[in-house]
Amino acid sequence: MPLLIDSAIPRAHLPADCTAGRDVVVHAHELTIEPGVRLDDGVRLVGDRIHLGRDVHLGAGADLRAGHVSIGDNSEIAAGVRVLCADSFSTGPAARICTGVDIVARAFDAGRLLYVGPHSTVGGGGTLESTATVRIGDRVTVGPHNILNANCLIDIGSNVGSGQYVSIWTHGYHFAHSVLDGYSTAFDGVRIGNKVWLGYHCSIMPGADIGDSCIVAAGAVVAKSFPPRRLLAGVPAREKALFDQPPLTDDQAMHEVRQALAAWQRELDWKGMKTDSSDDRWSVHLPGCTRVVELWQDAAQATGLDSAAEGRIVVALDGEPQTSVDGPPVFVLRRGLLLGPTDDLVEDLRDHLRRRTMPCGDTRTFNSITPLPFQRLQQAITPTTSGGQA
Structure with a gap:
């Protein structure tokens, strides 16, 4: 017999001062919408609890679904952005998530001034697992065409930036290479410290821990952990320099x-x-x-x-x-x-x-x-x- 779960989320009514386009659909047990919110045509919002801060703008066709949805003041979610998070999807104030972004995880929680560039993906396999969680600090830029493969925890600090085509991986395997035949799999989280720059087309592999104030050079593949203030480059990435310059007068x-x-x-x-x-x-x-x-x-x-x-x-x-x-x-x-x-x-x-x-x-x-x-x-x-x- 199929498993039946009676957990329907009721249709919610938008407040009179919310500017909404055509065919906007909101389902929520608890709905809080602050003044100045704009929902363009075809927006879909589904969650047990939904909070949209002051002057939030959701573009046409944006589809956000999570147990708990919370978008901070003055945030912009572009047309067509899709989110599916079982537990929570939250951003602090001044988030900007660009067109073509897909986010699938158990939880995605970010701080103030988040930027997610066009056509970036949180997902890429295994992101319906219980461990699929993304935590992001304040003032973080995720560049265009990035992949955050959050099968396990991805923990990103504050003041972090990335170039285009950066990928962060938390699992890797191929079923033709079975553990029963002696091959190994990789399932491990990734931690990125504060003030880190991830250069164009670099890859961060499962289990990597990048210390504060590191720079990862373009094209590097980081497959292990490094202490703070290092320049990392190469395949696999190695320490190329230590940043130890004094601050400017x-x-x-x-x-x-x-x-x-x-x-x-x-x-x-x-x-x-x-x-x-x-x-x-x-x-x-x-x-x-x-x-x-x-x-x-x-x-x-x-x-x-x-x-x-x-x-x-x-x-x-x-x-x-x-x-x-x-x-x-x-x-x-x-x-x-x-x-x-x-x-x-x-x-x-x-x-x-x-x-x-x-x-x-x-x-x-x-x-x-x-x-x-x-x-x-x-x-x-x-x-x-x-x-x-x-």
Whole structure:
């Protein structure tokens, strides 16, 4: 006789302030949806408990199913993303999961500012097992076309990034090579420490434990464990160098920030904005106003001066800023903070600093201003005439 399980999850009713497209279906015993949530056409949500944070956006056809679904504030799940997790699927604030992503595991739980690139997969065999679990820390980037084969636990720390086509494997076998014939199988979890970079097309094999602040070179195959601060390269990967460089002095660090802001000024010119600079001030001339970006070493000193100046943006190397929602936006680079109000220009600078390895803020996804030539092309409409061709 077939096994019958009476565990139907009832249809849930969306709150009136939730923006939902056509054919949206939600099944939940407990449903909590915060203000600003948008569900595009054909979204499917199934879970005993579902929580969608403030300003979450689920793209058309996204299908999320888990015993417990929790999506943090300001997160974006792209069209067509599919999730099937028996126990839980959760992300902290500012998660961005791109198109073509499939996630199948017992549990997938990630922290703040998760990014999963297009066409990545959590699965790849054996991910319906009781051991199929993924744990991810804060500020983690999973590059495009990655494979996380979570037959056993994959434990990833914070501030970890990966290039394209990276694969993490927790099991390996082939039934033609039987253990009864003396062959061995591999079933073991993978641990990746904090501040690790996984280069293009590298592979992490079952049982590997990569220490904090390691870099895995492109194409490497990591088949064992390594201590922190190593450069790993080769097949199989071996230790090539020990990272033991001293941190930059304040003067050296300020020079790097000046270089980054000068590059941002060039990008703003490309984006159609008029800019100029003098000493440690960069002016951006917008219609009806001028925004001034000031570079300071100490955030507290900077925000104590004329903090109410309209349009002022502060970039500081370190310190304890004194700001509020009514004060200026303040970047504190060594602490990774962005405090105060935000807008398109602030977010463009935030994204630029992120690309220069100085990310700040983890409550919103990264976005930048589209350059004017691209805006023109994106907004173009080809005229059509009756009986003619477009």
